Each structure stands twice: as C-alpha cells, then as structure tokens.
Amino acid sequence: MAEAMAELHPKVALDVYKIREDFPVLGRQVRPGVPLVYLDSTATSQKPASVIEAMNAYYRQHNANIHRGIHVLAEEATAMYEEAREKVKNFIGAASSRQIIFTRNTTEAINLVAYSWGLSQLRRGDLILLTEMEHHSNLVPWYLLAERMDLRVEHVAVTAEGVLDENDFDRKLAMGPRLFAFTHMSNVVGTINPAKTMIAKAHQAGAVTLLDGAQSVPHFRVDVQELDVDFLAFSGHKMCGPTGIGVLYGKRELLENMPPFLGGGDMIKKVTLGAFKPNELPYKFEAGTPAIAEAVGLGAAIDYLNKIGMDVICQHEQGLVRYALERLREVEGLRIFGPSAEKKGGVVSFLVDGVHAHDISQILDQYGIAIRAGHHCAMPLHEKFQVPATARASFYLYTTFEEIDRLVEAIYRVKDIFGV
C-alpha cells in the first residue's frame, strides 16, 4: 500500500523540503508533539523569511513617508515603493507601471472599479454579467452599485461538475452586458476558467472585462497583455506577501478616463479652495499614505516566486491535486466538489456523509491539520450544491505529498469518531 502510494508521488523539479525551510512558521508545532500541516493557503499563504526580513529591513533602515520628502530616508522609501510597483508590472506582464495601482486587497481593487468606472460609465438599466462561482468580493460591490444605479445583474451558471456553463455564457453575452467580471480560479472548487477565450468573447459582445486574480496570480503565470483583460485584481497575502496590500491593473485608456475613487493627499496635482486637479496615474487612485512596508514585502514575495519559477510551482500543485483526489476518492462516504484535476488548481472541497464541515475541521485540528470549513465567502455556489458548508484543503509550493497522506489518515479518524 505504502509503495503504491509512493509511486503516485510524481517527480518534480521543485525541492519542497528545501522550500519549507524558507517558511519559519512551517517548522512549528501547533501543540506539543503535533507539527503544523497547513492546508489553508487559499485563505492566505504563509510567508517566507525573505519577505519578513524585507519588511523588517524597511522599518529598521529606511522608514519615511514617500513622494514628497527631500531627505535620504524619504528618497529611499519612495524608490523602494516604486521598485515594488515595477516588480508587480513585470510579474503580470503589464506595459507600464502606471497601470499598477496599489490597493489594500482584491476586494478594494474591485470596489475601486465599481465606484470609479461603474459610477461614471454605467447608466440605468445597464447589464452587469457575473458568474455563480464568484467570491462575495466580486458580487457584493456590483449588487451595491446595481441598487444605487438601477442596473441589471445576471450570472453565468455553474454546472453540477463545478465549471461555468458555456452555453449559458453565450446566452448571457447575447444580452449585451456592459461589464463581465469573473474569477480566474474558484476559491471553493478550484476550477480554472479559460480566461483568454472568455475575455475575447466578452469583448466581441462589447463588454469591459474584470478578472478576479486572487487565486490565479499566486499559483500560475498570468499575463495581462496575453489575456487582453481590461482590469485584473489580486491580493499580496495569498502569494507569499503580507496582508494589507493588493493590486489593481487596468488598461491605460480606461484608467485615464476614470474619476478618482478616494480623495485626499497624494492623489492630487493641485488643490485650491473648493477645487482640485487629480494627479497622474497611478497616484490618482492612491489617496493618503499607502502601505509602504507591505508594498516592499510584496516586491520581495514576487522575487521569491520568480526565483522558484511560476511554472514549477504550478506543476507541483498539479501533482498535489491529482494525488489528493486519487487518495480522497478511496474514502467511502466522502463527496468531492468540483471538476477533475486537469481543470483545476490546488484546492479540494469535500464533505463526509453525516458529518458537518465544522466537525471535520475541528477534528483535523487535533492532528495539527489546518483546513477551512464554511461557505468560503461563496454562499451562492454552496446554495447551488445544496450544502450549507464544505471542508476545503488547499495547497501551495510548500505543501508535501506526506501532508496529503496525513489529511487522509485524519479523515478516517473523523469517520471513526462519528461512526460513519
């Protein structure tokens, strides 16, 4: 049995044990004698020492407010902040760093588009197209806007398999949406949507496109020019970076024509009493003192991911998810949500018959295994599957095959305890 399992472990270029040494928290025990098995990277990833050190070094050596000060520290801090922007630009293949706007997270980036682009460009009765697979952060901003502006909202259906229904997509595009906002990868079932084709179709139908890259940018190569996407939103904390920093990428013409989102310092060129002239891109959208140390941390995270290689990371996760599905399918009474391995990233959502997801998670925690239980901020998708909650295990570059074995063993313990 053990040998058969070992054969399933594919040989990959990534040295996962060496990588694990880069992540201090992965060495800890959650209780005496119980090592951590962290399978919750979809919620937030762990951080390598290089990211933590980069932020420490920023505060120890350079800290100053950026853009205005004329002294050494201010100049260094400004250069470090702008260097991080440059790294983000290169990481996603953007044409110019002016198209990289720092936000707090994916959620804020999507809200920025809703309030700035949406409020200025949409008219009463316009249609916004979303999907049933979205995280609440790509639903609620649009619902708020729809209420305020009297817009219509439609959703592309998800099939029982957990992928977007192509026919339904075509049907809804034919209704003439002004905007199509969708996730690149589902945070619940892991489905990777064929973004390039979908964006091309949406453009043909005359829609502006927004891609929620919260789960894609951390896990595989995303190139905004190749995708031809109009807006891309993602979070630093899910890609080895710190919390408090996210990114909005936008096409130049769109961003130029959008009014500011938040008002304050840094986003203006000139203020007279009663009037202001907005600053240039990207500063027009970065009001107030930004998260400077966090931007530096995100830059360090990008360096780290580049050093390992996004293609290698993606390949490692593919191996993990294939193995996880294979092992979990052995477990009687375990229901897996979502498509087969080749259509998805490193996320597996499941339930054990007769056991609530919370109870699964609680028992797994006794074995040091951190998974997530709940609706994962995607209540509509759970409604579709007719379950209130699921248990979700998710993987990243530091996840090992042994950890998946530990997960499966612990699931057998859940079954014992509940007698199912």
Added chain:
Amino acid sequence: MDDFYRELIIDRYKNPQYRGSLNPADISFEDENPLCGDHIHIDLRVDDEGVIREALFEGRGCAISQASADLLMEKVHGMHVDQVKRLSKQDILEMLGIELGPVRLKCALLSLKVLKAGVYGLGEATDDLVEE
C-alpha cells in the same frame, strides 16, 4: 486526543432526545449562524405560572450546535422563563463539558440565543443575549 468530541456530544448529535416541533406552541423562535449555516428552531409550551412544560427543537448543523440544542431543551424542561433569561454562556459550557474556541463558541451558543430571544419576545436574536 479527541476529548473535544465527548461521547455525550456525538451521542446527542446522532440520537437527539428533544428533536421535534410543537403545534400549537406558546413561544417559537428561530435563527441561524451565517458563518456555517447552522440553523435552530425552538418551540416551547409554557404554563400559566411561566414554567416550561415542553421544549423541542428542529435544526441542522454541526455536532456542537445540534447537541447543544438537544441538551439545552432537556435542561429547560420544568424551568421558569425568568430562570431561562438568566442562563449564560458559562451554563452552556458547563453543560457541554468542553472548551471551545471563538468560532465554535458561536455554534454552541446558537440555541441559547434563539431560546432567550424567544422568551424575551424579541424580534431578533442578537449576540449580546449570550455574552456577559
């Protein structure tokens, strides 16, 4: 290692003693925990003195929320509604005999929240009913 899931909790989850509904009931109330979709509905029959004569619940959710509701219904049989108003988080924890983190505490306290909102005749169950 699995102290958390005391036999009592698993047993009352799988074989509840106070599951059901009362029609008519003197007091009915329901609510859910939006975090995990746990749902509890409680029906009570109260006599002229204000003593609870019958108490049943319906619901779905995790073992903690359902076992807690079942044990709570048992506990309040024969209790005066004024005593019910004084039940606290501590009473529930003692009843369950386990320690709970902040997330699971919400599961455990859902039934008490519903019960108290019902006996107080409130329109809505709020967290301050079960926090001290």
